[in-house]
Amino acid sequence: xxxxxLSVITFFPGIVGALLFFFPEDNKEQIRWTAxxxxxxxxxxxxxxxxxxxxxxxGYQMVDRFAWIPAVGINYIVAxxxxxxxxxxxxxxxxxxxxxxxxxxxxxxxxxxxxxxxxAMGVWGVFVAQDMFTLFFFYEVAVFPMYLMIAMWGxxxxxxxxxxxxxxxxxxxxxxxxxxxxxxxxxxxLGTFDMFIIQEQAVFSxxxxxxxxxxVFVGFIVLAGMFPFHNWSPVGHVAAPTAVSMFHAGVLxxxxxxxxxxxxxxxxxxxxxxWMPYIVIAAFINVVYGSLIAMTRKDLxxxxxxxxxxxxxLVVLGLATLNELGLTGAGxxxxxxxxxxxxxxxxxxxxxxxxxxxxIPELGGVMxxxxxxxxxxxxxxxxxxxxxxxxxFVAELPIFMGAWRAGVQGPDFIANYYAWxxxxxxxxxxxxxxxxxxxxxxxxxGEIPEKIEADLTPIRWQDxxxxxxxxxxxxxxxxxPAWMDTVIKTGVDSVMAVLGA
Amino acid sequence: MDFTSxxxxxxxxxxxxxxxxxxAALVMTMDVVQKGESRRMMGYVTALGFLAALLIGIAVAAPxxxxxxxxxxxxxxxxxxFVFRAMFLVAGAVTAVLTSDVKGLGxxxxxxxxxxxxxxxxxxxxxxxxxxxxxxxxxxxSISAYALTGFLLNNDRSAxxxxxxxxxxxxxxxxxxxxxxxxxxxxGHTNLYGIAExxxxxxVSFVMLIGxxxxxxxxxxxxxxxxxxxFWTPDVYEGAPTPxxxxxxxxxxxxxxxxxxxxFIVALSTSSGVxxxxxxIMAIAAVTTTLGNLVALAxxxxxxxxxxxxxxxxxxxxxxxxxxxxxxxESVSAVTFYLMTYILTNLLAFAVVILFAKVxxxxxxxxxxxxxxxxxxxxxxxxxAFLSLAGIPPLAGFLGKFFIFKVVMDAGLVxxxxxxxxxxxxxxxxxxxxxxxxxxDPAPEGAPRIPIATPYRIVLAVLTVGVIVLGTAAxxxxxWAIAGASSFF
Numbered sequence: 001x002x003x004x005x006l007s008v009i010t011f012f013p014g015i016v017g018a019l020l021f022f023f024p025e026d027n028k029e030q031i032r033w034t035a036x037x038x039x040x041x042x043x044x045x046x047x048x049x050x051x052x053x054x055x056x057x058x059g060y061q062m063v064d065r066f067a068w069i070p071a072v073g074i075n076y077i078v079a080x081x082x083x084x085x086x087x088x089x090x091x092x093x094x095x096x097x098x099x100x101x102x103x104x105x106x107x108x109x110x111x112x113x114x115x116x117x118x119x120a121m122g123v124w125g126v127f128v129a130q131d132m133f134t135l136f137f138f139y140e141v142a143v144f145p146m147y148l149m150i151a152m153w154g155x156x157x158x159x160x161x162x163x164x165x166x167x168x169x170x171x172x173x174x175x176x177x178x179x180x181x182x183x184x185x186x187x188x189x190l191g192t193f194d195m196f197i198i199q200e201q202a203v204f205s206x207x208x209x210x211x212x213x214x215x216v217f218v219g220f221i222v223l224a225g226m227f228p229f230h231n232w233s234p235v236g237h238v239a240a241p242t243a244v245s246m247f248h249a250g251v252l253x254x255x256x257x258x259x260x261x262x263x264x265x266x267x268x269x270x271x272x273x274x275w276m277p278y279i280v281i282a283a284f285i286n287v288v289y290g291s292l293i294a295m296t297r298k299d300l301x302x303x304x305x306x307x308x309x310x311x312x313x314l315v316v317l318g319l320a321t322l323n324e325l326g327l328t329g330a331g332x333x334x335x336x337x338x339x340x341x342x343x344x345x346x347x348x349x350x351x352x353x354x355x356x357x358x359x360i361p362e363l364g365g366v367m368x369x370x371x372x373x374x375x376x377x378x379x380x381x382x383x384x385x386x387x388x389x390x391x392x393f394v395a396e397l398p399i400f401m402g403a404w405r406a407g408v409q410g411p412d413f414i415a416n417y418y419a420w421x422x423x424x425x426x427x428x429x430x431x432x433x434x435x436x437x438x439x440x441x442x443x444x445x446g447e448i449p450e451k452i453e454a455d456l457t458p459i460r461w462q463d464x465x466x467x468x469x470x471x472x473x474x475x476x477x478x479x480x481p482a483w484m485d486t487v488i489k490t491g492v493d494s495v496m497a498v499l500g501a
Numbered sequence: 502m503d504f505t506s507x508x509x510x511x512x513x514x515x516x517x518x519x520x521x522x523x524x525a526a527l528v529m530t531m532d533v534v535q536k537g538e539s540r541r542m543m544g545y546v547t548a549l550g551f552l553a554a555l556l557i558g559i560a561v562a563a564p565x566x567x568x569x570x571x572x573x574x575x576x577x578x579x580x581x582x583f584v585f586r587a588m589f590l591v592a593g594a595v596t597a598v599l600t601s602d603v604k605g606l607g608x609x610x611x612x613x614x615x616x617x618x619x620x621x622x623x624x625x626x627x628x629x630x631x632x633x634x635x636x637x638x639x640x641x642x643s644i645s646a647y648a649l650t651g652f653l654l655n656n657d658r659s660a661x662x663x664x665x666x667x668x669x670x671x672x673x674x675x676x677x678x679x680x681x682x683x684x685x686x687x688x689g690h691t692n693l694y695g696i697a698e699x700x701x702x703x704x705v706s707f708v709m710l711i712g713x714x715x716x717x718x719x720x721x722x723x724x725x726x727x728x729x730x731x732f733w734t735p736d737v738y739e740g741a742p743t744p745x746x747x748x749x750x751x752x753x754x755x756x757x758x759x760x761x762x763x764x765f766i767v768a769l770s771t772s773s774g775v776x777x778x779x780x781x782i783m784a785i786a787a788v789t790t791t792l793g794n795l796v797a798l799a800x801x802x803x804x805x806x807x808x809x810x811x812x813x814x815x816x817x818x819x820x821x822x823x824x825x826x827x828x829x830x831e832s833v834s835a836v837t838f839y840l841m842t843y844i845l846t847n848l849l850a851f852a853v854v855i856l857f858a859k860v861x862x863x864x865x866x867x868x869x870x871x872x873x874x875x876x877x878x879x880x881x882x883x884x885x886a887f888l889s890l891a892g893i894p895p896l897a898g899f900l901g902k903f904f905i906f907k908v909v910m911d912a913g914l915v916x917x918x919x920x921x922x923x924x925x926x927x928x929x930x931x932x933x934x935x936x937x938x939x940x941x942d943p944a945p946e947g948a949p950r951i952p953i954a955t956p957y958r959i960v961l962a963v964l965t966v967g968v969i970v971l972g973t974a975a976x977x978x979x980x981w982a983i984a985g986a987s988s989f990f
Binding site: 021025070071072108137138141143144148151159160163168172178182183185186 | 831873877881884888893894895899903904906907910911913915918919922923925926929930933934936937940941975976979980983
């Protein structure tokens with residue numbers, strides 16, 4: 001048997017998380033270094049997974065399975081395909097940088113890192129799960145540590161409210177998705193949760209698919225922050241400690257989009273086709289509304305929070321087009337946005353930790369004191385605006401093209417408006433450019449307000465390392481998209497095969 | 502009905518219970534003989550006695566081959582009954598250890614003897630298939646449980662709760678007994694299988710049958726603390742000594758479920774009967790869950806919170822039960838497995854409450870503020886217990902709930918699954934609120950750390966591992982539940 005690398009990458013963080021609870025609580029340095037070393041191991045593993053995947057072969061690879069509860073057809077099955085592979089890599093990047101950024105956490109770091117690693121286990125588990133039960137299992141594992149992490153280490157003003165809101169939104173979503181998945185299990189009569197088998201053998205009537213698709217898709221997409229279920233997300237981002245915001249916006253929201261695709265679209269393609277126009281509309285609202293709200297925010301974190309809503313709207317829009325371009329764009333956007341938001345939140349965290357404010361008008365001239373943070377923020381901004389040569393462009397262009405062509409598939413009630421949806425969404429980028437440039441201008445340039453001048457101490461080497469990792473991954477995708485593009489194409493091909501196009 | 506004739510070997514089937522009688526006598530003797538600190542041993546002896554009964558039971562009394570009706574049809578030796586007996590023995594053992602350090606109870610041999618008597622009663626509830634045997638077993642359980650609840654005679658709350666429990670119990674059990682007598686009068690049988698045969702002849706009118714079902718449901722509903730027979734629960738749980746609350750909320754409730762399975766599925770499930778009482782139990786399931794969860798939101802006392810949460814859990818379990826017509830074995834195995842997970846989890850939660858109350862002298866949720874700083878490990882255990890109650894993986898409660906949702910969906914009861922999902926959300930909210938107090942709120946100045954004695958450490962460790970194993974490597978336990986379910990039909 002081959003080395004079960006996907007199982008290792010999933011359970012290793014879980015084991016580390018559990019072991020951390022047994023560390024002496026006062027030896028904080030030891031805890032931090034253990035966490036860093038463990039996260040580096042996972043980073044190496046995720047890079048290995050990424051580059052062992054055989055692009056020419058495509059499909060699902062590195063399959064690892066085990067009959068978990070055979071009596072009811074529950075299997076533990078993990079595998080990666082072109083859609084999940086970039087996400088596996090992204091999780092490794094965000095976990096490592098998250099640990100680096102959290103070096104300064106001084107209140108109960110043991111619990112913090114333990115929960116962070118449990119969270120990471122859940123996230124990796126979802127991205128590689130190929131059994132509906134396994135997927136749900138890890139999905140919920142990924143949700144609950146968020147509550148404690150936000151409530152314990154978050155921003156004092158809103159953390160309790162935000163943590164509860166976030167948890168309840170996500171759990172209710174996942175329960176409805178669970179009901180949908182159980183309906184599939186019962187209807188298929190195959191007696192298994194194995195998604196490979198369900199995908200190949202289950203015959204779901206169109207009516208069944210139309211009824212149950214919303215349960216599954218909406219249940220999961222809540223986590224991607226789709227309108228009108230986006231409300232928890234900016235509030236959660238703002239209240240969360242930096243590493244959690246990074247994880248949350250960077251990886252967790254992709255979890256929702258990915259699971260909605262894997263369980264919703266792939267297993268219930270007819271349902272997806274039926275509901276597609278409605279999802280396009282909701283995603284379109286996300287894109288425009290998110291960026292408009294972001295424009296009005298004075299708090300940097302709220303601004304990026306709403307910008308995430310807007311960018312995740314593009315992911316959902318890409319998924320909803322159900323065509324090759326859109327799906328490829330969505331895949332790229334998931335990675336690009338993940339790394340970009342992680343970068344944004346880490347920069348904001350560094351500024352906030354020093355200046356003790358995130359309000360744009362109260363900041364200024366940060367560039368002079370923290371040049372690296374400034375440069376990183378600007379790079380993030382360029383990605384966010386979809387500048388050519390940056391990853392945002394690589395990802396967003398196909399989404400707009402896909403949206404434009406979405407109507408070609410067949411007549412539906414918004415058939416004549418897809419082009420407009422694409423154009424207006426693209427114009428939302430202009431709004432993004434406006435608020436990003438405004439923020440960069442007034443936070444990083446100009447005079448340093450006296451109040452914060454003394455506080456802007458240099459950043460740690462850990463912070464610098466994290467910035468470098470994130471910037472390098474963004475630039476790599478922007479300058480040479482082929483290394484990810486080809487991978488995602490293989491994943492898209494199998495989705496397209498299911499959709500019969 | 503043809504009952505197998507009597508053989509001395511049949512006594513092996515009830516060997517665990519016979520051993521327990523011996524242990525009870527031993528503990529009573531120790532009560533007279535032991536002096537001073539060594540009286541603490543009585544609790545451990547009781548716990549070890551339960552475990553010995555369990556192990557010997559597995560070796561000797563575990564049913565092999567086809568289920569058999571024994572002792573003139575009064576008991577049935579089947580896997581399902583055995584699984585339930587195992588649960589009661591485990592719950593009894595944990596309760597004995599948890600009590601061993603409690604002031605006013607830990608050094609009283611009579612207390613442990615009554616505890617053993619309760620478990621003996623429950624064990625017979627699990628295997629009884631005859632109305633008379635069933636009633637005897639239920640009363641043995643109930644009367645001992647009343648005594649346990651009111652055991653702290655110089656504590657008004659304990660005495661009050663014992664009396665309350667008794668009054669409710671006596672009335673509901675009388676109604677049930679009346680139902681039993683009608684059943685006997687109409688069918689001429691006391692054996693459940695005999696009754697089933699007679700009822701299927703169709704000589705009993707529908708109205709009569711439903712009336713009887715409702716009367717019996719009164720008695721069982723009281724045991725389950727299902728709506729509308731739940732009113733005693735919060736008061737009794739709050740007033741009773743906490744280990745007894747733990748015991749009643751887990752073992753006693755579980756015993757109610759096995760009786761529900763035996764009486765309703767074996768005896769009363771004629772097609773016309775089911776059409777009458779199943780919708781009723783469905784409604785009870787939905788209302789019990791919802792009511793338990795909603796009222797739990799308003800609680801400020803941890804024992805009352807857990808009382809209402811236990812009402813809600815009874816409701817979830819009923820949801821799995823009502824699916825039995827479409828998916829009989831899946832339904833019974835889901836009920837059984839859920840009860841396994843619930844027993845371990847709830848005992849763990851109460852163990853934390855006992856330990857905390859010992860130091861803080863309070864059961865108010867507000868006093869749990871900052872417990873994670875006073876005792877990080879105990880807080881972690883509490884987190885595990887509460888997340889398991891809320892149904893979060895990788896803990897037992899998740900898998901238990903998963904199987905319930907699964908069987909409910911298998912039976913096509915989508916509305917009930919949605920009720921369950923919304924309830925899970927409400928429940929998650931109040932469990933998280935408690936955990937927020939524990940982890941986020943600041944501890945009072947100079948609050949002492951919480952010491953944990955070694956026996957408690959062992960119990961906490963075993964239960965925690967159990968909760969995690971039942972949420973991950975649960976296959977053998979679930980297979981056990983399935984074996985029980987298939988032996989039942």
